[in-house]
Amino acid sequence: MRYYHSLSALVLAAATVAPLAPYKAAYADSASAVAGKMQAMPDGAAVYKHVCQSCHMADGKGAVGAGARFPALAGNAKLKTASYPAYVVLNGYGGMPWFAGLLSDKQVVDVVGYIRTHFGNHYTDTLKPDEVKEMRPSLTVEDQ
Numbered sequence: 001m002r003y004y005h006s007l008s009a010l011v012l013a014a015a016t017v018a019p020l021a022p023y024k025a026a027y028a029d030s031a032s033a034v035a036g037k038m039q040a041m042p043d044g045a046a047v048y049k050h051v052c053q054s055c056h057m058a059d060g061k062g063a064v065g066a067g068a069r070f071p072a073l074a075g076n077a078k079l080k081t082a083s084y085p086a087y088v089v090l091n092g093y094g095g096m097p098w099f100a101g102l103l104s105d106k107q108v109v110d111v112v113g114y115i116r117t118h119f120g121n122h123y124t125d126t127l128k129p130d131e132v133k134e135m136r137p138s139l140t141v142e143d144q
């Protein structure tokens with residue numbers, strides 16, 4: 001528990017300092033503005049675990065509560081087209097934040113592949129990193 005408290009103090013301190021640091025690209029409304037350095041996320045399972053699972057749950061079944069509705073990715077027919085989840089991840093959608101500033105093209109390919117082949121989904125066609133690049137929103141650097 002003590003460890004937990006000092007850890008959250010550290011995270012808080014990092015979040016307070018982050019806006020002052022001269023980041024090359026800090027996007028106020030993206031998670032990466034606060035996160036800065038991330039732990040390695042070498043495959044789709046890691047991206048899902050670190051970025052998506054808190055809302056969509058470990059089993060991909062989503063959740064309802066506290067006024068929010070996190071849709072299930074399990075057995076979700078909208079995942080049939082690979083570009084749909086990729087677009088949502090890059091641009092956000094309704095109550096879901098966007099992750100274009102956080103994830104590389106490959107990480108988007110990986111996590112989209114992961115959710116389309118797990119949780120009862122069996123869509124094996126894959127996106128290419130170049131296709132993801134084309135879907136990216138045009139980001140502007142706000143701190144210059």
Ligand code: HEC
Pocket residue numbers: 047048051052053054055056069070071073076078084085088089093094095096097099111112115
């Ligand atoms: C902070 C919570 C949160 C996180 C983190 C999050 N999502 Fe979402 N996601 C949502 C919410 C809320 C919606 C529904 C938005 C709406 O309908 O207004 C959603 C919708 C979606 C949809 C569309 C589902 C549909 O039926 O149309 C997909 C696909 C999706 N998320 C994938 C992901 C992936 C992949 C990640 C990780 C890279 C992720 N989400 C991270 C909250 C989150």
